[in-house]
Amino acid sequence: MSQKFSYEIMEEIAVLSKNNKGWQKEINLVSWNGNPPKFDIRDWSPNHEKMGKGLTLTNEEMDTLKLFLSTFE
Template identity: 70%
Template sequence: MAKEFSYEIVEEIGVLSQNSRGWQKELNLVSWNGNPPKFDLRDWAPDHEKMGKGVTLSNDEFEALKKLLLSM
């Protein structure tokens, strides 16, 4: 049985890519189930009604990732 959940895209930060079906890999700030927003990287359908699997990061995890990328 699928567990229901809610989400709100609080801020659309940017699009990394788009596929031929119009789905976009996006970095957004998303509030899941009414919790404080987190950084979220995943594929979204054009209407944001469907989503693919993704990665959600806390502020601390996002800062650590940013430092890793900048050190490359």
């Protein structure tokens, strides 16, 4: 049984990398199933028709990650 879900990319923030098939690893703000948008890091096919597995972060989680990453030189 497959579950239906919806998504809307609210803001495209950055492309981290692109592979030779045109898929891009991106950071975006995405609304899943009509919920408030979250930061989302995942691979997307051209035109955002297909997606790979990814990671979603709340604003608080993103703030913690930014703080952690700022400790690296």
